[in-house]
Amino acid sequence: MNGFFDRMREKLQQFMTGRYGTDELSKALLIVTFVLFILSVLTGWSIFLILAIAGLIFSYFRMFSRNYAARSAENRKYLDLSANLRRKLRVQKKRFDGRKDYRFFKCPTCGQEVRVPKGKGHIRITCPKCGSQFDRTV
Ligand SMILES: [Zn+2]
Known part of the structure; x- marks a missing residue:
């Protein structure tokens, strides 16, 4: 057989x-x-x-x-x-995979997404793209 x-x-x-x-x-x-x-x-x-x-x-x-x-x-x-769409899907997947350990913020100046580890309390985030700073609680 x-x-x-x-x-x-x-x-x-x-x-x-x-x-x-x-x-x-x-x-x-x-x-x-x-x-x-x-x-x-x-x-x-x-x-x-x-x-x-x-x-x-x-x-x-x-x-x-x-x-x-x-x-x-x-x-x-x-x-x-489909490059744009596939990139967006990749970002969403990364976000979903890291949802337990990270929080995601959008930089108020340039819109860049910033990933921050959870449980750090109130912190000042420096945008890796434009260098502007903003405060968030994670
Ligand atoms: Zn920025």
């Missing part, structure tokens, strides 16, 4: 040779497709299902494509367009 799965894996590897595979855009498409599918179930609107299927077809088309240059250009474009 093991031999069967080994042969299948070999066949799949042969099939994927020279093909583009997955990238950041595929991962984003997969998430969007999944959300669209859930929306179609929740609302019963077939437009969401059609979009989900279209997204899935597009994902597979990209994965099996042999046009490496075109696919990586798409991926670069996606990365450029």
Whole structure:
């Protein structure tokens, strides 16, 4: 039985040779497709299902494509367009991960976010970006 799965894996590897595979855009498409599918179930609107299927077809088309240059250009474009959003998500994640040990303040002068360890009482914070100082209780 093991031999069967080994042969299948070999066949799949042969099939994927020279093909583009997955990238950041595929991962984003997969998430969007999944959300669209859930929306179609929740609302019963077939437009969401059609979009989900279209997204899935597009994902597979990209994965099996042999046009490496075109696919990586798409991926670069996606990365450029989503850079701001992905940075914001990264900041939110960092904030969420550190929520037990840190408090976060916005500098009143430049808006830079400042991370301060919790439990220090009333302190004066110096903004690392513009150097202005402000008082907070942590
Ligand atoms: Zn500042």
